Amino acid sequence: MSEAVLTLRDRQTAATREQILEIAMHQLGQGPRGTFSHESIAEAAGLGARTVYRYFPDRASLLQALWIRLREATKTRFPETEEEILPLARSVFEEFEANEPLVRAVITSPAGTEVRERGGTEGRAAFSKSLSSALEGLPETEKDRIIAVFVSIYSAPFWQLLRDRGLLSGADAQEAVAWTLEALIQAAKNIPKTEQQHKSRKVKDQ
Numbered sequence: 001m002s003e004a005v006l007t008l009r010d011r012q013t014a015a016t017r018e019q020i021l022e023i024a025m026h027q028l029g030q031g032p033r034g035t036f037s038h039e040s041i042a043e044a045a046g047l048g049a050r051t052v053y054r055y056f057p058d059r060a061s062l063l064q065a066l067w068i069r070l071r072e073a074t075k076t077r078f079p080e081t082e083e084e085i086l087p088l089a090r091s092v093f094e095e096f097e098a099n100e101p102l103v104r105a106v107i108t109s110p111a112g113t114e115v116r117e118r119g120g121t122e123g124r125a126a127f128s129k130s131l132s133s134a135l136e137g138l139p140e141t142e143k144d145r146i147i148a149v150f151v152s153i154y155s156a157p158f159w160q161l162l163r164d165r166g167l168l169s170g171a172d173a174q175e176a177v178a179w180t181l182e183a184l185i186q187a188a189k190n191i192p193k194t195e196q197q198h199k200s201r202k203v204k205d206q
Contacts, residue, residue, distance in 0.1 A: 017055050019045055021069055024062065028070075028112050029105045036111035038062070063111075067118035070106065074099050076119065078126030078154075082185065085130055089154055089181055090174040096159045097170035103156050116156065123151040134188045146188055153180055 023045045027036045038056070042049040056062035070076075074095045079085045096103045106112030127150045128143070135143045152158060154177070162173040 016047075016051070020047070020052055020055055021065060024066055025069055025073075028066065028109055028115065029102050031105040031108045031112075032110070036109070059114075063114050064118055066115045070102075070115055071119070074103065078123050079130040080126065082130050082133060085150075085154075085181055085185070086178045089177045092154065093159050093174045093177050094170070096156055097173075104160065107156055107160055119155075120151055123154060124148075127151060127154075131185070131188070134185055138188075138191065142191075146184070149184065150181065153177060153184075 020041060023041050024036070027040065027044070038052045038059075039049045042052045045052070056065065074092070076092055076095065077088055079088050106115065124147055127147045131147065131150065135146060138146075158177065159173055162168045162176050163170070166173075166176070168176060
């Protein structure tokens with residue numbers, strides 16, 4: 001009997017958590033016109049604010065859960081190897097296109113920007129690993145700059161710029177991001193060794 005009650009309680013807990021995240025995702029999808037807070041989520045879900053705080057004690061924990069939900073909704077993956085960078089970039093941009101209303105809303109929403117910051121942390125770690133061979137021998141400051149560029153390009157805001165300012169189709173945006181990343185990989189690999197050593201000495205002297 002106790003096991004059955006526990007199972008029921010677990011199902012109810014999972015359902016409530018799911019309800020909170022669904023409402024929160026909906027509010028993110030409203031863009032800058034929407035509201036987003038523990039209190040607004042509780043009101044929309046018909047729950048007490050205390051209940052929402054019980055599942056997500058602070059804004060950071062809620063944003064982290066929403067980043068995971070957004071990543072799943074858009075099938076966003078970060079490359080673990082250099083070989084994965086180009087095909088995954090095309091795939092991610094294709095998913096941005098398939099989820100255009102949500103992606104655009106998240107880009108323009110202040111809360112959405114906070115959610116996407118979680119992706120920045122994940123992306124920097126992923127590109128540090130996947131580009132390790134191409135960046136070998138470079139000073140740390142140079143590596144940081146290159147990784148920052150990759151993370152910025154492998155992103156929804158860059159997709160939006162290609163579509164809106166560049167006036168590219170979704171398919172052309174996919175090819176553009178792949179071309180850009182391929183050019184950057186080759187450029188990083190072609191930095192002369194003497195230049196690397198010069199930069200390393202310069203950093204040490206500062």
